[in-house]
Amino acid sequence: MSGKSTSQQRGWNFEEAAMPFVDALYNTAYRMTRNAQDAEDLVQETYLKAYRYYDKFEEGTNFKAWLFKILKNTFINNYRKKQQAPPQSDFAEIEDAFESRLSSDVSGQMKSPEEEILEDVLDEDVQRALDDLPPDYRMAVLLADLEGFSYKEIADILELPLGTVMSRLYRGRKLLESAMLTYAKEHGYLRSGEPAKMRNNQLREGTKEHK
Amino acid sequence: MNCSKVREIIFLYTDNELGEELLVSVQEHVVLCPQCARRIEYTQRLLKVVRKGCTRTTAPERLRKRILTSLRHPEVEWEG
Numbered sequence: 001m002s003g004k005s006t007s008q009q010r011g012w013n014f015e016e017a018a019m020p021f022v023d024a025l026y027n028t029a030y031r032m033t034r035n036a037q038d039a040e041d042l043v044q045e046t047y048l049k050a051y052r053y054y055d056k057f058e059e060g061t062n063f064k065a066w067l068f069k070i071l072k073n074t075f076i077n078n079y080r081k082k083q084q085a086p087p088q089s090d091f092a093e094i095e096d097a098f099e100s101r102l103s104s105d106v107s108g109q110m111k112s113p114e115e116e117i118l119e120d121v122l123d124e125d126v127q128r129a130l131d132d133l134p135p136d137y138r139m140a141v142l143l144a145d146l147e148g149f150s151y152k153e154i155a156d157i158l159e160l161p162l163g164t165v166m167s168r169l170y171r172g173r174k175l176l177e178s179a180m181l182t183y184a185k186e187h188g189y190l191r192s193g194e195p196a197k198m199r200n201n202q203l204r205e206g207t208k209e210h211k
Numbered sequence: 212m213n214c215s216k217v218r219e220i221i222f223l224y225t226d227n228e229l230g231e232e233l234l235v236s237v238q239e240h241v242v243l244c245p246q247c248a249r250r251i252e253y254t255q256r257l258l259k260v261v262r263k264g265c266t267r268t269t270a271p272e273r274l275r276k277r278i279l280t281s282l283r284h285p286e287v288e289w290e291g
């Protein structure tokens with residue numbers, strides 16, 4: 001057997017194993033870069049890297065998670081660098097904005113039950129809220145909620161301790177929820193002409209919590 | 212188990228990531244606590260809305276082609 005046919009075999013194996021994940025990788029890449037061209041480049045490079053390192057993949061471990069780990073590393077190396085390393089304060093500011101939104105929601109006397117507003121949430125609210133999430137949180141949420149990875153798999157992909165994954169998911173989803181509900185509330189008002197919070201006042205009694 | 216602990220680990224519950232012992236004590240609590248039961252139901256709905264809202268797009272055909280071409284002909288250089 002010549003070396004040529006062995007490497008050909010290797011190529012077929014890789015194609016067969018890896019190509020079914022193009023859509024999944026592209027989706028996450030698109031949500032992370034928020035740009036179709038960048039997403040394509042990111043996925044393309046992920047595949048080339050994965051092919052180059054295919055020998056290093058341990059048989060019997062999770063191949064999809066392995067591809068996502070390469071995607072994550074490529075994203076961090078290229079894309080964030082390409083963005084000229086946005087100053088840390090950018091992310092901090094986004095978070096602060098979310099935080100104040102969160103706390104004003106929590107303390108607001110007139111707050112309407114989330115249960116009701118949730119029904120007004122449109123797909124575009126979810127996407128807008130996702131796009132606004134700081135990248136670290138966005139990645140964790142995408143891996144869990146879009147791709148359905150387990151916490152352990154996410155920890156493996158992101159190369160983080162399990163506890164950090166849990167807190168990123170918790171905070172990421174809380175930020176996402178807050179933004180989604182805020183957007184839904186905005187168009188909820190416009191549509192009904194009557195503030196949802198008025199409509200829902202009578203429901204407030206049922207939502208008080210035991211201490 | 213109390214209400215604030217349930218809140219703290221609510222995603223672990225909805226994500227099916229709780230160990231046997233904690234899972235049982237959450238379930239025991241929820242049976243007796245309608246507030247937490249409602250919270251859990253809300254959280255499950257919330258995550259459903261998120262999953263539905265993340266509409267999946269299929270990768271463009273040209274990307275598929277581009278990947279296959281570069282895997283099969285590594286000598287071809289791709290710009291970008």
Ligand SMILES: [Zn+2]
Pocket residue numbers: 210213214217240244246247248
């Ligand atoms: Zn409770």
